[in-house]
Amino acid sequence: MRLRLWAAGLCLIASAILPAPLQAHDHWRGHRGDGPSFGEVRRACDWGNRRACVRMGQMIEQRRDAHREWRRERWREERRWNRERERYYRGW
Numbered sequence: 181m182r183l184r185l186w187a188a189g190l191c192l193i194a195s196a197i198l199p200a201p202l203q204a205h206d207h208w209r210g211h212r213g214d215g216p217s218f219g220e221v222r223r224a225c226d227w228g229n230r231r232a233c234v235r236m237g238q239m240i241e242q243r244r245d246a247h248r249e250w251r252r253e254r255w256r257e258e259r260r261w262n263r264e265r266e267r268y269y270r271g272w
Contacts, residue, residue: 221236
């Protein structure tokens with residue numbers, strides 16, 4: 181009993197002395213930990229943060245690239261589907 185009480189006291193003292201891990205919301209890590217949201221970056225850019233403006237430009241470019249790739253893939257699938265349809269209906 182005395183040993184448990186001593187260990188609990190030691191843990192309490194150690195937790196008071198040692199720095200706790202940062203648990204506050206870090207604006208440059210985002211809510212999911214994968215980076216800031218676009219709204220956060222935009223707000224920081226509006227307030228004059230140059231890094232945020234550069235990051236916002238990078239995010240816009242990444243979105244454009246992803247959309248461009250999605251359109252290319254969709255076009256390929258649509259062309260493939262049209263070729264199969266034409267091949268099927270050619271005999272009619």
